[in-house]
Amino acid sequence: MDVGELVDRAREGQPRAVARLISLVEDAHPRLREVAAALTPHTGRARVIGLTGPPGVGKSTSTSMLLSALRAEGKRVGVLAIDPSSPFSGGALLGDRIRMTEHATDPGVFIRSMATRGHLGGLSWATPQAVRVLDAAGFDVVLIETVGVGQSEVDVVKLADTTVVLLAPGLGDGIQAAKAGVLEIADVFVVNKADRDGAETVVRDLKQMIAYARREIRGESWRQPIVRTVAARGEGAQDLVKALSEHHDWLVSHGELERRRAERAADEVAAIALRELQARLTDLHGGGHLPAVAKKVVERELDPYAAADELLAALRAGRG
Amino acid sequence: MDVGELVDRAREGQPRAVARLISLVEDAHPRLREVAAALTPHTGRARVIGLTGPPGVGKSTSTSMLLSALRAEGKRVGVLAIDPSSPFSGGALLGDRIRMTEHATDPGVFIRSMATRGHLGGLSWATPQAVRVLDAAGFDVVLIETVGVGQSEVDVVKLADTTVVLLAPGLGDGIQAAKAGVLEIADVFVVNKADRDGAETVVRDLKQMIAYARREIRGESWRQPIVRTVAARGEGAQDLVKALSEHHDWLVSHGELERRRAERAADEVAAIALRELQARLTDLHGGGHLPAVAKKVVERELDPYAAADELLAALRAGRG
Known part of the structure; x- marks a missing residue:
């Protein structure tokens, strides 16, 4: 996939290119970052x-x-x-x-x-x-x-x-x-x-x-x-x-249009950042850390806040 | 508020104490952490x-x-x-x-x-x-x-x-x-x-x-x-x-009860951890960092992914 070419075609009004780009969003495609960078100047x-x-x-x-x-x-x-x-x-x-x-x-x-x-x-x-x-x-x-x-x-x-x-x-x-x-x-x-x-x-x-x-x-x-x-x-x-x-x-x-768009951009940026953090937590899940602390909660060894602390500490450590 | 006493009263079946504890949850009270620690042994x-x-x-x-x-x-x-x-x-x-x-x-x-x-x-x-x-x-x-x-x-x-x-x-x-x-x-x-x-x-x-x-x-x-x-x-x-x-x-x-409860605990722990991360992003919002990067997105200087990177870097730095 050539992201630049896809964006060019979408800008020419080709519906299939537009549909493909929205599918990338729906699929949370790893190359969305490139897509966003290519689209932003034209928005x-x-x-x-x-x-x-x-x-x-x-x-x-x-x-x-x-x-x-x-x-x-x-x-x-x-x-x-x-x-x-x-x-x-x-x-x-x-x-x-x-x-x-x-x-x-x-x-x-x-x-x-x-x-x-x-x-x-x-x-x-x-x-x-x-x-x-x-x-x-x-x-x-x-x-x-x-x-x-x-x-x-x-x-x-x-x-x-x-x-x-x-x-x-x-x-x-x-x-x-x-x-x-x-x-x-x-x-x-x-x-x-x-x-x-x-x-x-x-x-x-x-x-x-x-x-x-x-x-x-x-x-x-x-x-x-x-x-x-x-x-x-x-x-x-x-x-x-x-x-x-x-x-x-x-x-x-x-000046309300500008204010609303700034707020929308802030929400979007925060959502992307949060999703990244959530993905890191899920990676830990895959790696067994979340199930391990959750087990301690079920067995009443940890309360869920203490378990969340352990999870965040692991996230920090994993990040180096 | 004496959290231990409130929990004792709730365990004795006093409806007002139960109601008060659930209100603390609804209000996301800062002392919920203590509440959860006091409740967990009895769950x-x-x-x-x-x-x-x-x-x-x-x-x-x-x-x-x-x-x-x-x-x-x-x-x-x-x-x-x-x-x-x-x-x-x-x-x-x-x-x-x-x-x-x-x-x-x-x-x-x-x-x-x-x-x-x-x-x-x-x-x-x-x-x-x-x-x-x-x-x-x-x-x-x-x-x-x-x-x-x-x-x-x-x-x-x-x-x-x-x-x-x-x-x-x-x-x-x-x-x-x-x-x-x-x-x-x-x-x-x-x-x-x-x-x-x-x-x-x-x-x-x-x-x-x-x-x-x-x-x-x-x-x-x-x-x-x-x-x-x-x-x-x-x-x-x-x-x-x-x-x-x-x-x-x-x-x-x-063995499905145990499995479901472990999954529920994992979801809860992840939600608490995520909320903590979200609160940190919001602190940055209050501190002006998120609006600043959002403004750059509106002005098309940054795409939202690059803006999220800046935000996460600030979060990491702020965490020391």
Whole structure:
């Protein structure tokens, strides 16, 4: 494999080269280090937008709608669809994914599902590297789509410049269940299925939450907009694109884009460093040191903190 | 705070002392190390049972049913209900939790919800330490209940000696969606709401999956049983208790209990060690080193791997 040639091909827009580079990320390939070094000079241009929401809200349909609207503006768009790693949810999401096939033949679109189950370091490690591939490959917008079912999925969305939280009427407790959590992560709210009963209740509750949070918590000048959509019919697409554009302008004019990207880079660097440390612990595992101290814990000779001390001492010694 | 006295009181069965110790775990209190050292000699007796399944399967009702059945046998039971950290699911689970209040006045029962959102090291770090508190406090059985919505929740259940996977008819794709994932983690299957239409289809599909997996994958002598329950009416409780008891006997007679506990200890020790390393990286963050290298990444002077190298070198140097 010639890493430089692969990166050149990806930059020329060859989808197979882009796919290959993301596979290297998914496989945690030993030559990722070279890949990152080759990609980095060509990055920093893409807008990164995260979309999340509870199951059933219409995330894939909304992503597809947004994709079409951005394509109509001539933007090249990459999509990373993050599959949660629950053993109970695989099938349903696969079904969602299939609905996006209408974009499959468009050369200005690249869609990739990432299943990172069991990965050392998890999503926080792999996703920013996949974003870097798409950024360097010249995509104007990178959409990260994930169902907000666990902390790791939420963390992924926080990688974005702009985070869109989708809600819809008729999802059980809905807005009541969401509480303060969604306010923390959302830059833009979408109330999808806005033609259904209960949609205006969701909007009204959201407005109250936002007003309350602004008074009590937030001092920022960004006011989280609420966009009504019926994604299945493409309604509200322009409003969403406009809201995203306004948020982008706000990010830039308030120095917030730079701050968020610095934070994202810090998270990524820390995740890579931590993964390296974790790999060293696992090497020790392979070498028998971790099982040996764990045995002492089971036999109550050591408490787990004392065992961790022994492990860290071995790590230090092994490092020379 | 006198750690020794707190541990003594917890061992005498004082619920407030148990609650206080688990709060120390949740708060990642600096004196947890002392706590673990004081608890460890008194551990190793409790049976740890994990319960998981998709949302809507009736987990809390099933946990409550199992609690009653174990109490009828005179067992003292501790419950750790792990709240997934999604911003979209808080309210619904709180509602579930309230249904367990029928046990609230029973001195042989201790129920605790653990919300570990944002914790450094997460559930894999905190849960085994909470289990240790309940184990040392003399609970015969510790139930860990979690909704199986993300990798971290599934990992928590793997901390158990025995993992119960709950399924039910009418949950969308149900068994089709579950696929091989649930077979990997389940020791015992429960088909809850067994009086409803479709329950026998779930049982039949499960039997086929188990038979297939046994032929193709598993060489073990443990045959995953399928227990039918109607938890809301307490039906099937005895069958579930019997299946759990048989699995426990199988674990003991095959040396598997020891193996699982050694693995659990290894995971816990590694999580503590990793958390310590992560804390050191965060100290560097506070000290300005991580932001400085992250800035270089944003400005494309360094790729993130090179930045991680700088960070690790600083960590090594700082350690002396």
